[in-house]
Amino acid sequence: MAMTLYHGEPNGPSLTVLATLFEKGVEADLKRIDLASGERHTLPFAKDTEVALSIEGEGPVLVVDGTPMTDALYVAMYLDEIGGGPSLQPPGALGHWDVLVWARFVAERLAPAASTLGTRAYLAPRLAGRSKADVDAMIARIDSVDLADRWRAVAANDYPEEQVADSHRKLKLVTERTEKALENSDWLLGDFSITDLEVYGWLASMPLLSAAAFADTPKTKAWMERVKSRPSVQKALALATIEEATQYWAPGPEHSRWG
Numbered sequence: 001m002a003m004t005l006y007h008g009e010p011n012g013p014s015l016t017v018l019a020t021l022f023e024k025g026v027e028a029d030l031k032r033i034d035l036a037s038g039e040r041h042t043l044p045f046a047k048d049t050e051v052a053l054s055i056e057g058e059g060p061v062l063v064v065d066g067t068p069m070t071d072a073l074y075v076a077m078y079l080d081e082i083g084g085g086p087s088l089q090p091p092g093a094l095g096h097w098d099v100l101v102w103a104r105f106v107a108e109r110l111a112p113a114a115s116t117l118g119t120r121a122y123l124a125p126r127l128a129g130r131s132k133a134d135v136d137a138m139i140a141r142i143d144s145v146d147l148a149d150r151w152r153a154v155a156a157n158d159y160p161e162e163q164v165a166d167s168h169r170k171l172k173l174v175t176e177r178t179e180k181a182l183e184n185s186d187w188l189l190g191d192f193s194i195t196d197l198e199v200y201g202w203l204a205s206m207p208l209l210s211a212a213a214f215a216d217t218p219k220t221k222a223w224m225e226r227v228k229s230r231p232s233v234q235k236a237l238a239l240a241t242i243e244e245a246t247q248y249w250a251p252g253p254e255h256s257r258w259g
Helices: 012-024 072-082 092-128 132-140 145-155 161-181 194-203 218-229 231-237
Strands: 003-007 029-032 061-064 067-069
Touching (some): 012 072, 012 092, 067 072, 092 194, 132 145
Antiparallel strands (some): 061 067
16 A cells, blocks of 8 residues: 655644654655645645645645545544554544544634634745745645635735634633543543544644633643653654744634634
């Protein structure tokens, strides 16, 4: 089975998939691409429907025997099922439900909020240093109208105050939910799981960008240190090619229109 993982710097969804790969001991050819420069859209599989319309925005792509797979949590579930060792998903129908409930919460709350604050802090200034013609040409390669619009908003540094405020609000919802989940356990779903990696990947750089969301969250902060200290996460972080991978952001999911 030929397997190649195209990934960005170890932050957000790329961190989730890399750490899962290492947790499960799956062998894959690792190819770093610059998600923050739109490089994914230059690759042969860029116009595949699952890639072009990925709900995650600019995330990693796992190609298995020619089939590209996107959206980090679902890629992580695939790796968990083909890899060795104990499962990283809780057993039974209820356990499966728990994973998917958190997946929806990440997709609708955490990921849009984190990518909004992350791109505002780090990607918008980066794009401002490039010529408009270069940025326009990069965006023109993107098939998804919604994703292209999100790139244009970043390039224009168009972050309405209400969107920024909503991002901070959503991050507070995430830390409150995380704190509650950790009341009687070291991990979000009882045992360590891909949900811990998924939530951590998006949340890791947020304490610097939304400090108020982490006020009075001692369990969440301790949990973040536990996740970061896992050998799989450390191995993923060691792949960084920039000084601080948590400052590497590309457009993520759009904000939901409700909740």
